[in-house]
Amino acid sequence: MTSTQDFATYIAGLPRILAGAAALFRDAEGRVLLVEPNYREGWALPGGTIESDDGETPRQGARRETAEEIGLDRELGRLLAVDWVHGAGRPPLVAYLYDGGVLADSDFAAIRLQEEELLSWRLVPREEITAHLPGALGGRVLAALDVLAEGSGTAELENGHRAA
Template sequence: MDLLPFDEYVRSLNRKRMSAGVLYYDHADRVLLVEPSYKPHWDIPGGACEAGEPPWRTAAREVGEELGITTTPGDLLVIDYLPTNDRFPEGLAFIFDGGTISGDEVKALEITDPEIVSAELVSLEDAATRLKPSLARRLAIALEAAHTRTLAICDNGVRARR
C-alpha cells in the first residue's frame, strides 16, 4: 500500500459544512423560532459557521446579529450529522442551550437584521409545522437534553445514541 505524501493527504481530507443554533424556551416548553426573510421554513436563532469560526462562537455571533442577545450560550445540547442532499454537502449541526426566555422578553427583542422577519415562542407541535422535519426532530431532542442536562448525538435529527 502506497501512502500519499502528507500535504497531499491533508488536501484530500473531506470538508464538512457546520451550523450552530441556540435553543431558547419558556417555562411551558415553548421554543423560540425566527422567521427568515430568505427561505420558506422558520428556524432557530443561529446560522452557518464561518471559516475559522468554532460553533460556540457562531452561536453567540448569530444570536447577537439576529436578536440583539449578547449573553453567551450555555452547554452544547445536540450534535447532529447532516447527510448530503440535493443542495448541500454533508455537515454537522450544533445546538447550544440559551436557557429560558419569557414572552415579554421575546416581544421586547429589537430585530434589526434584515434576514429575520419575526421571532415567536411556539409549542413543539406548532414548531413541527414551521420547520424542516430534520430540524423539528433535532429541536425536540435539544429541549429534552436541556431538561436532562445531557448531550444528544443525532443522525439527521434522529437520536443515534444516548
C-alpha cells in the same frame, strides 16, 4: 515535492463538511423561539454557519449568530444536541445546538431582528415544532427539549434522530 506540499495536497483532498450552530431559547411556558428567514421558506432557530476560517468555535458561532440575528448577546448554556445531517446537493452538515435558556418578558421586548436576514419571530409550543421545523431540524429541537427534561446529557443525532 516538499512535505508541506504533500500535507497541503492531503488536506485539499479531504471531504468537505459544513458546520452550523444555534441556540434554543424558551419562554416560561416552554415555547421555543423561532425566526423566519427572508432568504428561504420556513422557520429556523437563531444561529448559522460557524466561521471556521476565523478560528470560531461552535459555541462562539452560536453566540455571534444569535447576537447578530436577534440582538441578544448572552452566554449560552450546555450543548444539548449534535446532529450529522446528510446533504442533498451539498456536503454533510454537523449542527450544534446550545441551551439559550428561559427568556423573561424583558428579553423578548429587547429582540431586534437583523433585517437583512429575518422577517419575524414567534414562540412555538412543543406540539407544533415539526409543523414549523420539518425534517432534521424539528427532530433536533425535540431531542434537545427531551435532553432538557431529562436534566443531563447531550443527544447524538443523525438526520434529526437519536443515533444511540
